[in-house]
Amino acid sequence: MENLIANFNYVIVVILMMIGLWSMLAQKNLIKKCIGMAIFQTGIILFFISIGAKDNALIPILTEAANHTYPVSDASKVANPLTQILMLTAIVVGVATLGVALALAQKIYQQHSSFDEDEILENERK
Amino acid sequence: MPELPIWQFDVLLLILVVLFAVVALSIRNLMGAAVVFGAYSFMMCLIWAGMGAVDVAFTEAAVGAGVSTVFVVSTLYNTGATMQRRTGGLTFKLFIGVVVTVAGAFLLSALPDFPKWGAPDSPVNATVAPYYILNTFEDAHVPNIVTSVLADYRGFDTLLETTVVFIACIAIYSIMRVDKAKLETDEPAIVAAPRYDPSDSLIVRQASRFMVPFMQLFALYVIAHGHYSPGGGFQGGVILGASLILLAISFDLKFLLRQWSEKTLMLLVAVGVFLYAAVGLTCMFMGGDYLDYGFLDSILPGEKDMARSHGILLVEIGVGITVMFSMIAIHINLASNGRFDRGL
Amino acid sequence: MNTFITTAGIALIGLMLLVLIRAIKGPTVIDRLVAINVIGTKSIVMLLFAGILFGQLEMFVDIALGYGLLNYIVSIAASRYYQHRKSLEPEHSPGGSPVS
Amino acid sequence: MDLLGYILISTGLVFFLGTTIGLLRFPDFYTRMHAAGKGDTLSTVVILIGCICLNATQEDGLGLLLALKILLIINFILIGSPTATHAMMDAGNKAGAVPWRKDSE
Numbered sequence: 001m002e003n004l005i006a007n008f009n010y011v012i013v014v015i016l017m018m019i020g021l022w023s024m025l026a027q028k029n030l031i032k033k034c035i036g037m038a039i040f041q042t043g044i045i046l047f048f049i050s051i052g053a054k055d056n057a058l059i060p061i062l063t064e065a066a067n068h069t070y071p072v073s074d075a076s077k078v079a080n081p082l083t084q085i086l087m088l089t090a091i092v093v094g095v096a097t098l099g100v101a102l103a104l105a106q107k108i109y110q111q112h113s114s115f116d117e118d119e120i121l122e123n124e125r126k
Numbered sequence: 127m128p129e130l131p132i133w134q135f136d137v138l139l140l141i142l143v144v145l146f147a148v149v150a151l152s153i154r155n156l157m158g159a160a161v162v163f164g165a166y167s168f169m170m171c172l173i174w175a176g177m178g179a180v181d182v183a184f185t186e187a188a189v190g191a192g193v194s195t196v197f198v199v200s201t202l203y204n205t206g207a208t209m210q211r212r213t214g215g216l217t218f219k220l221f222i223g224v225v226v227t228v229a230g231a232f233l234l235s236a237l238p239d240f241p242k243w244g245a246p247d248s249p250v251n252a253t254v255a256p257y258y259i260l261n262t263f264e265d266a267h268v269p270n271i272v273t274s275v276l277a278d279y280r281g282f283d284t285l286l287e288t289t290v291v292f293i294a295c296i297a298i299y300s301i302m303r304v305d306k307a308k309l310e311t312d313e314p315a316i317v318a319a320p321r322y323d324p325s326d327s328l329i330v331r332q333a334s335r336f337m338v339p340f341m342q343l344f345a346l347y348v349i350a351h352g353h354y355s356p357g358g359g360f361q362g363g364v365i366l367g368a369s370l371i372l373l374a375i376s377f378d379l380k381f382l383l384r385q386w387s388e389k390t391l392m393l394l395v396a397v398g399v400f401l402y403a404a405v406g407l408t409c410m411f412m413g414g415d416y417l418d419y420g421f422l423d424s425i426l427p428g429e430k431d432m433a434r435s436h437g438i439l440l441v442e443i444g445v446g447i448t449v450m451f452s453m454i455a456i457h458i459n460l461a462s463n464g465r466f467d468r469g470l
Numbered sequence: 471m472n473t474f475i476t477t478a479g480i481a482l483i484g485l486m487l488l489v490l491i492r493a494i495k496g497p498t499v500i501d502r503l504v505a506i507n508v509i510g511t512k513s514i515v516m517l518l519f520a521g522i523l524f525g526q527l528e529m530f531v532d533i534a535l536g537y538g539l540l541n542y543i544v545s546i547a548a549s550r551y552y553q554h555r556k557s558l559e560p561e562h563s564p565g566g567s568p569v570s
Numbered sequence: 571m572d573l574l575g576y577i578l579i580s581t582g583l584v585f586f587l588g589t590t591i592g593l594l595r596f597p598d599f600y601t602r603m604h605a606a607g608k609g610d611t612l613s614t615v616v617i618l619i620g621c622i623c624l625n626a627t628q629e630d631g632l633g634l635l636l637a638l639k640i641l642l643i644i645n646f647i648l649i650g651s652p653t654a655t656h657a658m659m660d661a662g663n664k665a666g667a668v669p670w671r672k673d674s675e
Contacts, residue, residue, distance in 0.1 A: 027151070031155070049173075050177060052250060061270045079177070135516075176520055199551055327657065344536065376546060376550075429498055442475050475624075485587060488594060500661060508589065531640065531643075553661050559619060
């Protein structure tokens with residue numbers, strides 16, 4: 001139980017990822033699958049960001065107003081920038097891949113007039 | 127408990143975000159699901175701001191409010207699908223549910239081995255990240271550590287990510303784009319043309335006309351001021367793209383295509399990546415390694431650290447151009463069903 | 471000051487939760503859209519609260535400004551969908567699914 | 571100045587409570603839109619003005635810059651939010667949302 005509270009972020013990460021995975025596997029609708037993919041992705045991004053957060057830390061922008069002196073002396077008072085930049089690019093790439101997925105879904109709809117997986121398979125067999 | 131600055135908000139928002147995810151997937155109306163998914167991204171933005179990741183929060187704000195929901199809406203617009211079919215396979219869903227639960231339990235069983243939430247000495251925070259935090263300002267004269275790591279220390283990474291956006295744009299182009307003449311003989315278009323009615327919504331058009339210049343000005347500020355505040359090429363590019371998408375929505379697609387022809391759009395998508403790569407190549411010609419902006423000090427003003435700062439700015443401009451025009455090209459392709467004439 | 475802002479923020483999140491109920495219940499999509507629009511506007515306020523609690527409001531205000539500019543695009547896109555869609559074809563697309 | 575900020579933020583929260591109750595309790599789309607459109611914009615603007623008051627005392631011009639930026643946000647909300655409300659109302663009208671009548675229950 002103590003672990004559960006101290007590592008609450010990982011619990012939410014796992015829940016989000018599993019919700020996304022369930023949606024991708026069990027939902028028959030292609031749009032819902034796309035949304036599930038995006039949710040899975042945000043789960044992973046949340047994992048990276050939350051391991052980069054530090055206790056009592058400030059945001060990774062050095063300003064004089066926040067009593068930062070250039071150069072910084074204590075690295076533990078600034079949140080981890082590395083995980084943030086990895087995920088920053090991942091979000092933009094994520095929206096581009098969401099676009100690719102939606103384009104494929106749109107083409108499939110033009111062929112089969114349906115987003116439903118079962119109907120598409122039926123149409124294929126005909 | 128973690129000692130994050132605003133951990134109360136973080137915990138509450140983490141619970142709320144799970145609720146949003148469940149709601150977005152359980153609504154059977156597809157438009158409803160898309161709209162709730164937009165709100166899910168708002169919550170994610172708040173969580174990242176709460177964990178101190180302002181640049182990520184900014185990117186999510188721009189992407190979630192500006193483009194991603196619009197993409198889903200335009201897909202739904204072009205296909206006309208409204209409701210999800212009520213499928214009978216309850217046992218199948220339950221089976222998947224059990225499988226997923228078991229997988230989640232396996233993942234959760236590793237919970238005690240993870241470092242505590244917010245521990246400053248965890249492996250992630252203790253190895254390479256302190257170097258960036260301590261040395262950024264001497265090396266590159268950039269107070270925003272995220273920007274300097276993004277464009278300088280890990281420049282190759284960002285170059286390839288930009289290329290991925292470029293490739294995704296090309297992929298959507300090759301999936302969606304159809305020849306108009308060929309389509310008319312083959313099959314009728316699925317969606318009939320909405321007539322452009324000038325008296326349709328004067329208020330929306332005038333408000334957009336007022337807002338778009340401010341958006342573009344703000345986006346340029348975000349790109350240029352990214353060294354000192356949250357922002358950079360990705361955020362600014364997405365906001366610039368969203369401003370033109372707003373024009374396309376509130377007027378019509380023809381209005382946008384009159385200004386930016388298909389050829390120009392694709393050319394500019396390539397120009398952004400090219401600018402990034404060219405800056406790297408220039409560094410090689412000046413005697414350094416690829417993307418080592420310090421060697422640009424003979425053609426850029428200032429010493430080595432200022433040269434790196436200016437190099438970062440050039441690279442961010444390249445990223446901004448690519449992201450902006452990719453977003454516009456993706457939107458036009460999705461909204462007009464690849465016909466490039468009319469749409470959402 | 472921080473205690474007050476924290477309390478206000480928690481109250482705001484609680485009220486957002488109540489708004490979410492409308493997004494869950496909402497009989498039509500437009501009801502959901504209204505609720506989501508309210509949540510989006512309140513995100514701006516939450517970002518400012520986070521900035522005050524971090525003590526670096528000048529960094530968070532840019533994000534809030536971006537939100538203020540972009541927030542209404544989704545509403546306009548979705549309402550565009552309904553304005554154009556209505557005259558196009560019946561709600562049941564060919565081969566589409568029956569509406570419950 | 572701080573006290574004024576507290577009062578304004580509390581007022582904004584009360585307005586937002588009104589918005590929430592309106593959203594939850596009103597019977598049809600148009601009345602809910604009424605509650606959301608007015609109460610949401612008003613409460614956000616009031617809370618933002620409260621934030622300006624809380625930050626007005628910062629040193630060397632930072633408070634002024636922040637006040638300007640927050641005023642810009644208020645300006646954009648005052649333009650964008652009613653536009654969104656109008657667009658949604660128009661969409662609901664065209665999509666055929668039926669107004670509630672007293673004899674419909």
